[in-house]
Amino acid sequence: MPLKLLGNKSGNLTDEYLLLEFRERGDIEKLGTLYSRYMHLVYGVCVKYLKDRDSAKDEVINIFEKLVADLPNHEIINFKTWLYVVTKNHCLMILRSRKSETERGTIMINDPLWFMENSEELHPIDKEDTPDDERLNDCINRLKDEQRQCIRMFYYEDKCYKEISELLKMDEKKVKSYLQNGKRNLKICLEAKYVAQEEK
Amino acid sequence: MSHRKKNKNDLTRFLKYTGNGMKGKERNSFERELQRDPFEAEAAEGFSMVTAGEAEKDMRDIRKRLADAKKKRRILTPMRIAAALALLIGTTALLLLLRHSPEPPLVSQAIEQKKTTVAAESKPETKTAIEENSGEGTGARSQAAKMSVPVVVSDTLKNAVVINPTGSETVIERSLSEARENEVITTSVDKKEMLSGKVAGLEVHEANMNAMEKSTSGDNLSGKRIISGTIISTDDQEPLPGASVVIKGTARGAVTDINGKFSIDAGTDSSLILVASFIGMEQEEIKSKPDTNLLIALNSNPQALDEVVVVGYGTVKKQDVTGSAVTVNMDETKSDYNKPEPSVGYKEFNKYIETNIHYPAGAENKTREVVVLGVTILTNGNISNIRVIKSPSQAFSDEAIRLVKEGPSWKAATMKGIPLEEDIRVRIVFKPR
Numbered sequence: 158m159p160l161k162l163l164g165n166k167s168g169n170l171t172d173e174y175l176l177l178e179f180r181e182r183g184d185i186e187k188l189g190t191l192y193s194r195y196m197h198l199v200y201g202v203c204v205k206y207l208k209d210r211d212s213a214k215d216e217v218i219n220i221f222e223k224l225v226a227d228l229p230n231h232e233i234i235n236f237k238t239w240l241y242v243v244t245k246n247h248c249l250m251i252l253r254s255r256k257s258e259t260e261r262g263t264i265m266i267n268d269p270l271w272f273m274e275n276s277e278e279l280h281p282i283d284k285e286d287t288p289d290d291e292r293l294n295d296c297i298n299r300l301k302d303e304q305r306q307c308i309r310m311f312y313y314e315d316k317c318y319k320e321i322s323e324l325l326k327m328d329e330k331k332v333k334s335y336l337q338n339g340k341r342n343l344k345i346c347l348e349a350k351y352v353a354q355e356e357k
Numbered sequence: 358m359s360h361r362k363k364n365k366n367d368l369t370r371f372l373k374y375t376g377n378g379m380k381g382k383e384r385n386s387f388e389r390e391l392q393r394d395p396f397e398a399e400a401a402e403g404f405s406m407v408t409a410g411e412a413e414k415d416m417r418d419i420r421k422r423l424a425d426a427k428k429k430r431r432i433l434t435p436m437r438i439a440a441a442l443a444l445l446i447g448t449t450a451l452l453l454l455l456r457h458s459p460e461p462p463l464v465s466q467a468i469e470q471k472k473t474t475v476a477a478e479s480k481p482e483t484k485t486a487i488e489e490n491s492g493e494g495t496g497a498r499s500q501a502a503k504m505s506v507p508v509v510v511s512d513t514l515k516n517a518v519v520i521n522p523t524g525s526e527t528v529i530e531r532s533l534s535e536a537r538e539n540e541v542i543t544t545s546v547d548k549k550e551m552l553s554g555k556v557a558g559l560e561v562h563e564a565n566m567n568a569m570e571k572s573t574s575g576d577n578l579s580g581k582r583i584i585s586g587t588i589i590s591t592d593d594q595e596p597l598p599g600a601s602v603v604i605k606g607t608a609r610g611a612v613t614d615i616n617g618k619f620s621i622d623a624g625t626d627s628s629l630i631l632v633a634s635f636i637g638m639e640q641e642e643i644k645s646k647p648d649t650n651l652l653i654a655l656n657s658n659p660q661a662l663d664e665v666v667v668v669g670y671g672t673v674k675k676q677d678v679t680g681s682a683v684t685v686n687m688d689e690t691k692s693d694y695n696k697p698e699p700s701v702g703y704k705e706f707n708k709y710i711e712t713n714i715h716y717p718a719g720a721e722n723k724t725r726e727v728v729v730l731g732v733t734i735l736t737n738g739n740i741s742n743i744r745v746i747k748s749p750s751q752a753f754s755d756e757a758i759r760l761v762k763e764g765p766s767w768k769a770a771t772m773k774g775i776p777l778e779e780d781i782r783v784r785i786v787f788k789p790r
Contacts, residue, residue: 238396
């Protein structure tokens with residue numbers, strides 16, 4: 158077991174190693190360590206959907222139990238992404254069953270972000286160092302005013318949502334949605350540019 | 358993920374952010390991380406609904422409960438193995454008694470080859486089978502429970518034989534650990550837990566009492582063969598009413614009743630495939646024989662629900678349509694589309710027209726005349742772009758336009774509650790007085 162040499166300090170073990178240990182040897186402790194890295198995220202998502210701290214707590218435990226049962230049957234490349242999907246689906250199913258217990262149709266997910274595509278790939282502007290290339294710049298300039306302002310302030314002037322919302326005198330939610338929409342438009346614009354370049 | 362350690366948004370950072378402990382650049386770098394990762398973004402939304410103190414306390418609670426849960430697991434496991442061994446001895450005795458059962462050679466071979474593996478492998482499932490049957494027991498089944506033991510056991514033993522030839526120790530170790538998991542799941546006496554154990558192990562259990570009967574008594578005299586069973590959801594182990602079961606390749610099928618039960622005339626086929634499905638669940642195919650009673654557990658498939666897209670036709674603003682799905686409040690779908698109408702209703706509107714209409718002074722012999730106007734009702738209910746579609750003369754047109762302009766306000770058309778801009782035709786009749 159050469160992997161054992163890494164010792165027992167779980168602080169700097171990779172997710173992949175912990176996952177492997179659990180899968181190969183059924184070491185629940187390892188899964189626990191791995192889970193605790195993202196437990197706050199699971200908790201946050203549960204609060205968001207279930208809107209109730211106590212149920213959120215219960216579900217964080219339930220999701221862990223579910224992992225113990227399900228993990229061996231799944232090929233997982235990125236644990237965090239997978240956990241996100243599991244968590245979200247779990248919450249959805251709870252909402253669904255709550256809905257059927259009480260009146261049908263009273264709980265509706267009215268969150269537009271819900272349907273937003275969560276692309277696996279990192280958006281160019283989210284990369285480690287925001288690329289400062291001409292194409293991106295050009296695309297940013299083509300954005301609508303609000304979207305451009307928000308993107309510039311957030312990504313180039315390192316301002317937080319709150320500061321932007323104060324400066325532009327708009328709600329924080331608006332700022333977020335301008336960023337989201339701006340990013341989407343940027344992506345479309347950039348993709349078009351790449352295609353145009355390849356054709357040349 | 359792990360290589361970007363310095364920026365990682367761990368609990369501390371989340372609490373600091375929620376507690377407004379971050380300013381300017383630090384806040385921005387936290388938010389950038391949220392932009393990169395939808396998981397963190399959604400979690401942050403959740404955190405924004407509680408205070409930092411509450412979140413911190415909850416996380417402490419959760420950690421404690423998880424630690425407890427893990428501890429319990431560890432203590433119970435050795436007892437489980439002991440129970441498994443005891444059960445093995447019992448089962449072996451039973452097997453010896455029932456040597457004429459379908460697969461005795463396989464069974465004994467397996468036992469001789471690797472006793473330990475058999476012990477670990479067979480125990481949890483056997484236990485499940487017995488308890489399930491006795492749990493549901495309708496008196497006559499106590500016998501069935503006894504009989505089903507060899508069937509299920511020989512099934513798992515078959516697995517053991519398949520595993521064994523590969524021989525290496527790691528394989529055995531793994532099957533042991535798998536078995537341990539099954540045991541963990543059956544820990545609780547709670548019947549629901551029992552069911553979920555079954556789900557993790559195998560999807561379908563044949564409570565195969567009738568099959569045994571059949572093999573001894575030869576062909577059934579009454580020609581009618583029935584497959585019956587129950588469909589449940591793996592999520593809550595509750596029965597699924599209204600799920601459908603069809604014999605693959607035929608039009609024969611059934612829909613489950615309020616208790617999730619179904620029964621199908623199996624016809625003459627000796628073995629067939631059942632397809633069980635339910636909206637929001639993954640479809641499941643099960644091999645079956647006539648005269649069996651099945652328990653089918655369907656896995657939920659939220660994807661299947663997401664894929665239901667309702668498309669409505671009508672004029673919808675472009676911003677509502679491009680590349681997005683609009684959430685529909687089910688209460689409103691009953692009347693997807695509402696035409697524009699006067700805010701007072703058509704009846705009052707007609708009354709208004711009748712009382713206010715003036716037959717144009719210049720018009721000579723007073724005859725019945727009709728003016729048709731095209732009117733655009735904007736989303737805010739305002740009237741715009743009045744066009745004359747049909748009119749006997751300018752004087753009539755002017756009067757008709759005046760009536761509409763000065764008349765009651767309008768309600769915009771709505772699609773699923775969203776106001777739409779819509780063109781309507783207004784017919785105004787001039788009657789001689």
